[in-house]
Amino acid sequence: MTLTVDLQVASNAADLPTAEQIERWVAAxxxxxxxxxxxxxxxxxxxxxxxxxxxxxxxxxxxxxxxVLSFPFTAPIPMPVTLLGDLVVCAPVVAREAAEQDKTLVAHWAHMIVHGTLHLLGYDHIDDAEAEHMERLETTILIGLGFVDPYEADAGN
Known part of the structure; x- marks a missing residue:
C-alpha cells in the first residue's frame, strides 16, 4: 500500500506533530x-x-x-487511488484537552489522528455498542504505537 498524507498547516500553534508522525498514526x-x-x-x-x-x-x-472533524469521501467513479477524505484537527483544542486530561501532547495528537482516520473508514460512536467497538480499536492501535490506553483515567503517558 502506498499511503499519501497531504498535510496542510493553517495554525500558528507550537509543538505540532511532524508529517512523519501523522503519517505513521494514519498508517496504523x-x-x-x-x-x-x-x-x-x-x-x-x-x-x-x-x-x-x-x-x-x-x-x-x-x-x-x-x-477533530472527519470528512469522508466516496468517489462517484472508480479511481486508481482511494481518496479517504479529510481530517481537520484544531491544534489549540487538542493542546487544551491534553492538558485537562493530563496527557502528553503527542499522545493526544496520536489519538485524535487515529480517531479521525477511523471515522473516515466508517467507524462511529453514535450508540454505545459502536462507541465501545471504536474505543477498543483505538486502544489497540495506540498501544501498538507505544502509547497507553487513552480511555484510562490515568492515561498520562
Missing part, C-alpha cells in the same frame, strides 16, 4: 482495512479555533471548535 489506523492492498490518500489540515469553529458550525451545526 488503516492497517488491516481494505486499503491495505491499494493506494490511499487523505488530507490532514491543522487549524486554529476560528476555522475549527466555522467548520463545526457549518457542517455539524455546533458553534464551537472541536478537536
Amino acid at each position: 489506523a488503516l492497517a488491516g482495512h481494505q486499503w491495505q492492498d491499494g493506494d490511499a490518500e487523505l488530507t490532514v489540515r491543522v487549524v486554529d479555533e476560528t476555522e475549527g469553529r466555522e467548520l463545526n458550525r457549518d457542517y455539524r451545526e455546533r458553534d464551537y471548535a472541536t478537536n
Whole structure:
C-alpha cells in the first residue's frame, strides 16, 4: 500500500506533530482495512479555533471548535487511488484537552489522528455498542504505537 498524507498547516500553534508522525498514526489506523492492498490518500489540515469553529458550525451545526472533524469521501467513479477524505484537527483544542486530561501532547495528537482516520473508514460512536467497538480499536492501535490506553483515567503517558 502506498499511503499519501497531504498535510496542510493553517495554525500558528507550537509543538505540532511532524508529517512523519501523522503519517505513521494514519498508517496504523488503516492497517488491516481494505486499503491495505491499494493506494490511499487523505488530507490532514491543522487549524486554529476560528476555522475549527466555522467548520463545526457549518457542517455539524455546533458553534464551537472541536478537536477533530472527519470528512469522508466516496468517489462517484472508480479511481486508481482511494481518496479517504479529510481530517481537520484544531491544534489549540487538542493542546487544551491534553492538558485537562493530563496527557502528553503527542499522545493526544496520536489519538485524535487515529480517531479521525477511523471515522473516515466508517467507524462511529453514535450508540454505545459502536462507541465501545471504536474505543477498543483505538486502544489497540495506540498501544501498538507505544502509547497507553487513552480511555484510562490515568492515561498520562
